[in-house]
Amino acid sequence: MKSLIPIVLIACTILIDSCRTTPNNSLTLNCSGAGGPLVIYKTKKDYSNNISVLLSADKKSVLAFPDTKDAAIQRPVALANGFYLQKMVGNAFTSLTFDQYINGTYSEGDLFHDVIDTDPFTNMYDCTRATDCDSLNKLIQNNQLSQCKLIK
Numbered sequence: 001m002k003s004l005i006p007i008v009l010i011a012c013t014i015l016i017d018s019c020r021t022t023p024n025n026s027l028t029l030n031c032s033g034a035g036g037p038l039v040i041y042k043t044k045k046d047y048s049n050n051i052s053v054l055l056s057a058d059k060k061s062v063l064a065f066p067d068t069k070d071a072a073i074q075r076p077v078a079l080a081n082g083f084y085l086q087k088m089v090g091n092a093f094t095s096l097t098f099d100q101y102i103n104g105t106y107s108e109g110d111l112f113h114d115v116i117d118t119d120p121f122t123n124m125y126d127c128t129r130a131t132d133c134d135s136l137n138k139l140i141q142n143n144q145l146s147q148c149k150l151i152k
Helices: 004-017 098-102 108-113 133-141
Strands: 019-021 027-029 039-043 050-055 062-064 092-097 115-117 121-126
Touching: 050 098, 050 108, 050 115, 062 108, 092 098, 108 115
Parallel strands: none
Antiparallel strands: 019 027, 039 121, 050 062, 050 092, 092 115
């Protein structure tokens, strides 16, 4: 039980920090890393509404997947030129949409059988030095992604 406390605290921090209200009370996207890297990516197809899972190196099993209660805050954030800010760890996408997933119950086996793309990424960068969505978009729009660490 004690080992769950840090995980719950991190999840709560991400939930609280996932959106912020501006002075005029309009909702804006928060691209803060919440203590982790800011990973941006492009995919071969539009998977922005699909649940991602982390597969093993041999791609024969699911190692990690979001809790259905946490999935809503893990939707990727759309950025410039077709890039997305990664909000959940994953290297494969399933056929399940966020809405389907949030309202269901799934095992690792279920999710493995729902995988539709095990190599979805065309570009991926760690842009940890960026501070928000605006700075990420400027890097993308000004062709300055060389300032980020190339992952793929």
